Amino acid sequence: MNSTAAEPAEQGLGSTGAAEGSNRCGYVAIVGRPNVGKSTLLNRLLGQKLAITSHKPQTTRHTILGVSTLAGGQILYVDTPGLHQRGSNALNRYLNRAARSILTDVDLVLLVVEALQFSDEDALALAEIAKAGTPAMVAVNKTDRIADKTRLLPYLQSLSERHPFVSMVPVSALKGDQVERLETAVLAALPQGDHLFPDDQLTDRSERFLAAELLREQLMQRYGQELPYRTTVEIESFTLEQAGGTDHPEAPRARIQALIWVERESQKAIIIGHRGEALKAAASQARLEMQKLFGRRVHLEVWVKVKDSWSSDEAALASLGYGEY
Ligand code: GDP
Ligand code: MG
Numbered sequence: 001m002n003s004t005a006a007e008p009a010e011q012g013l014g015s016t017g018a019a020e021g022s023n024r025c026g027y028v029a030i031v032g033r034p035n036v037g038k039s040t041l042l043n044r045l046l047g048q049k050l051a052i053t054s055h056k057p058q059t060t061r062h063t064i065l066g067v068s069t070l071a072g073g074q075i076l077y078v079d080t081p082g083l084h085q086r087g088s089n090a091l092n093r094y095l096n097r098a099a100r101s102i103l104t105d106v107d108l109v110l111l112v113v114e115a116l117q118f119s120d121e122d123a124l125a126l127a128e129i130a131k132a133g134t135p136a137m138v139a140v141n142k143t144d145r146i147a148d149k150t151r152l153l154p155y156l157q158s159l160s161e162r163h164p165f166v167s168m169v170p171v172s173a174l175k176g177d178q179v180e181r182l183e184t185a186v187l188a189a190l191p192q193g194d195h196l197f198p199d200d201q202l203t204d205r206s207e208r209f210l211a212a213e214l215l216r217e218q219l220m221q222r223y224g225q226e227l228p229y230r231t232t233v234e235i236e237s238f239t240l241e242q243a244g245g246t247d248h249p250e251a252p253r254a255r256i257q258a259l260i261w262v263e264r265e266s267q268k269a270i271i272i273g274h275r276g277e278a279l280k281a282a283a284s285q286a287r288l289e290m291q292k293l294f295g296r297r298v299h300l301e302v303w304v305k306v307k308d309s310w311s312s313d314e315a316a317l318a319s320l321g322y323g324e325y
Pocket of ligand 2 (some may be wrong): 038039040052053059060
């Protein structure tokens, strides 16, 4: 936490955001149980699709920093893998460690819950927040599903009894309802300080990393239970070349060669599909998403390879970019 003693606590009732002339900057961890809409909310707050989402729990596997530069300051959002209890394999241990250590490093924790729901997993996330002692705000998401909004009042009351949140904001990440209000409350809760990133920077992640994520998103979204969530993507090469064409003369084209790692031959067959149609569709959609996010033309080649049970092998994890924690 970077809050200083000299700073007035102004995130209480009636706060209308950063005072005129003041500039705020700080890190905000977006946490909550899997599938509550953390990544969707981050994308909404950034106005761009940076974090990948799907209806599958544990889609988010890496922490990702999203930079939001506003008139009143800069908010540095950290999207985390869920704090979840299950699984004792290497990948799960890594995910839990990563999410926990972030809670103590940030200026504010934004807990995301689903409107009218509070499960054991939500309680687990809240317990971790309380243990870290970092100021926390709660975003009550998916309010678009609640027709009668007065039902939110007793729910908010019960949340306030669980933890001294600095603020509670009902939102719909999907529709964008009340997201600006949330943003104002988040900014007001951050310490004063200069911007830490250039105003036009969106993330600390490279295009190479984002390319792998966007391809993985297609796999998560397109294949159901047939694929284990540990299916992973590796970018074998990423090069920029001057495109001969005239459609995007301003930016060099990215030439990307990607590998999809699976654990069994049967999974490889599913991903590739009949005559390669499934893989072609996934790769083509991923390519379009890359072009949108990068603002450049993308040439994408994808292969699928079988690698035996890498998810329980720490060395294999490290070779795929996990294990910084
Ligand atoms: P995460 O695991 O917490 O990052 O959750 P995601 O952002 O990946 O979202 C999980 C699922 O919930 C996806 O299918 C989203 O489309 C959906 N979702 C997220 N936010 C909302 C919302 O505000 N309303 C509704 N109805 N669905 C949402
Ligand atoms: Mg996510």
